[in-house]
Amino acid sequence: MYRSGSDAPRPTVPRLSARRAYGIQRWVAPNRFYRAVARRLVRMPLAYRWFTAGERIAKQRLFGCRMCAQCALPVTGYACPMGCPKQLRNGPCGGVSPAGACEVYPEMRCVWVVAVERAQQGGHESDLLRLHRPVDHREWGRSSWVNYWLGRDDNLWTSADLRAGQPIHAESPIHAESPIHAESPIHAEPPNRAGPVS
Numbered sequence: 001m002y003r004s005g006s007d008a009p010r011p012t013v014p015r016l017s018a019r020r021a022y023g024i025q026r027w028v029a030p031n032r033f034y035r036a037v038a039r040r041l042v043r044m045p046l047a048y049r050w051f052t053a054g055e056r057i058a059k060q061r062l063f064g065c066r067m068c069a070q071c072a073l074p075v076t077g078y079a080c081p082m083g084c085p086k087q088l089r090n091g092p093c094g095g096v097s098p099a100g101a102c103e104v105y106p107e108m109r110c111v112w113v114v115a116v117e118r119a120q121q122g123g124h125e126s127d128l129l130r131l132h133r134p135v136d137h138r139e140w141g142r143s144s145w146v147n148y149w150l151g152r153d154d155n156l157w158t159s160a161d162l163r164a165g166q167p168i169h170a171e172s173p174i175h176a177e178s179p180i181h182a183e184s185p186i187h188a189e190p191p192n193r194a195g196p197v198s
């Protein structure tokens, strides 16, 4: 979603080291407990709102999160691609300087340069070969953790195998179970859209 003014996306360098961020990942991985919590939150708008507010504070401070609710961090070296002024989720634009500076904010490093550096630090370079699904703008402001725990963003990106030159269709989770259509958990079970985030 394009935004301007003080709300415009700006590249952010994560405050959490790549090693620590990858380490924390296993503590928030979906399990029965988290799924139960997430299901309860969806049924309780006020609790959902408080939970989402906490998530917003934590992730904004640590990663410059903009609450797109379809979190790409685990496969972008924990550098948020939504801080890119063009909000590119599949790599940098052509305007990155040879030194790695953002075209729009030359004083900042391109989020994708940061993503590559951090993925390399964590030994996760192959993550950057994945193809990301377009953002569902109806989800903005919602909890990405709840979406993650409930499996609503299971098909946010393809496997890294696309580098082998396979066609994007059929093998790609994006197209095999297209989340753009009705069968997407995101779309099939709109979680009380009017409630928690309004």
Ligand code: SF4
Binding pocket: 059, 063, 064, 065, 066, 067, 068, 069, 070, 071, 072, 073, 080, 081, 082, 083, 144
């Ligand atoms: S939820 Fe979206 S905006 Fe927030 S950190 Fe993840 S990718 Fe960035």
